[in-house]
Amino acid sequence: ETGVTQTPRHLVMGMTNKKSLKCEQHLGHNAMYWYKQSAKKPLELMFVYSLEERVENNSVPSRFSPECPNSSHLFLHLHTLQPEDSALYLCASSREGQPYYGYTFGSGTRLTVV
Amino acid sequence: TQLLEQSPQFLSIQEGENLTVYCNSSSVFSSLQWYRQEPGEGPVLLVTVVTGGEVKKLKRLTFQFGDARKDSSLHITAAQPGDTGLYLCAGARIYNQGGKLIFGQGTELSVKP
Numbered sequence: 001e002t003g004v005t006q007t008p009r010h011l012v013m014g015m016t017n018k019k020s021l022k023c024e025q026h027l028g029h030n031a032m033y034w035y036k037q038s039a040k041k042p043l044e045l046m047f048v049y050s051l052e053e054r055v056e057n058n059s060v061p062s063r064f065s066p067e068c069p070n071s072s073h074l075f076l077h078l079h080t081l082q083p084e085d086s087a088l089y090l091c092a093s094s095r096e097g098q099p100y101y102g103y104t105f106g107s108g109t110r111l112t113v114v
Numbered sequence: 115t116q117l118l119e120q121s122p123q124f125l126s127i128q129e130g131e132n133l134t135v136y137c138n139s140s141s142v143f144s145s146l147q148w149y150r151q152e153p154g155e156g157p158v159l160l161v162t163v164v165t166g167g168e169v170k171k172l173k174r175l176t177f178q179f180g181d182a183r184k185d186s187s188l189h190i191t192a193a194q195p196g197d198t199g200l201y202l203c204a205g206a207r208i209y210n211q212g213g214k215l216i217f218g219q220g221t222e223l224s225v226k227p
Contacts, residue, residue, distance in 0.1 A: 004156070042219035043202070056214070090156050099206035099215060100164065102147050105156030 003027070006091050006106035014114055015081060021109045023074040023091030032074040033103065034066060035090040043090070049074060050096050081113045117141055118205055118218035126224040130192050135221045137203035138185045144206050146179055146186045147215070151200040193225045 004025045013019050023032065034046040048056035049068040063085075065077040074091055088110050092103040119138045127133055137146070145164045149157035161170050163179035163186060170177045174197075176189040190197055200222050204215040 006156075043217045045214075048214060092156070099147075100145055100162050102149075102159040102162060102204075103157075103215060105149075105158070107155050110154075 004091055004093055004104050004106035006089075006109050008109060009107065010110045010112075012112045012114060013078070013081065015083075017081075018077070018079040020078065021076040021089055021091075021111075023076075023093075023106055025072055025093040025104065027093060027104060029093035029095055029104070030071050031094045031096045032068060032071075033092040033094075034074070034076055035092065037088040037090055037108070038086075047076075078111075081111075083113050086111055086113045117216050118203055120201075120203055120218040120221050122221060123219065124222050124224075126226065127193055129194055129225055129227050131225075133190050133193055133223070135188045135190075135201055135223070136185070137187070137205075137218050139205065140184065141205070141207065142183050144183070146183070146206070147204045148177055148186070148188055149202040149204060151202060151220075153199070157200075157202055190223075193223075195225045195227050198223055198225050 007022045030051050032049045036044040036046055045058050046060045047066045052068050052071055063080050067075040088108045090108045091106045094103045095101055117139055121136045145162055147162045148160045150160055151157040161172055161177045163170055163177055166181045166183045168179045174191045178187050186203055200220045202220045203218040206215055
């Protein structure tokens with residue numbers, strides 16, 4: 001499969017649950033990103049991984065924990081979330097240092113915290 | 115502080131009408147991109163503009179980068195219901211580490227048949 005694949009597409013979890021979001025790309029990209037997209041709000045950059053090292057963490061609460069085991073996979077581990085964390089979580093990848101080619105986004109995981 | 119301001123934020127028009135979406139900033143960008151996002155999907159890259167004053171056309175869509183590379187516009191001619199979606203502009207700052215993009219807040223377009 002080409003492009004960026006995110007699983008699951010939909011997730012409903014309770015505030016005491018632990019779950020993980022998965023992102024996978026086989027485009028040869030070496031930078032990966034997690035974004036949060038809430039209704040009526042701009043895309044919020046959460047984490048940036050470049051060459052498998054976390055290079056940016058935009059003051060994201062510790063209940064969100066990213067993991068990048070290799071350049072093709074990115075995870076977002078979730079625990080003790082709040083209802084306000086309900087949103088569309090988007091993964092993206094790109095070629096490091098080459099913004100001209102843009103980001104390739106996955107279809108996102110629609111997360112609902114109950 | 116939103117570095118990239120898009121306007122309008124919402125736009126509802128009839129099929130066949132023309133429209134223009136604006137993306138403005140006080141900052142200079144080395145390149146600027148436009149994405150379209152359909153409901154339930156991630157954003158998809160439409161175009162990248164690099165040179166000040168550059169104009170690119172993609173069928174009925176015309177993209178322009180401002181001369182000073184601080185702003186951009188997207189013009190759609192004879193809009194169709196299939197053009198419905200969220201349009202996002204994104205800029206790459208000069209000297210930005212790794213080419214990280216800065217996104218505007220988006221323009222939600224609805225084209226009614």
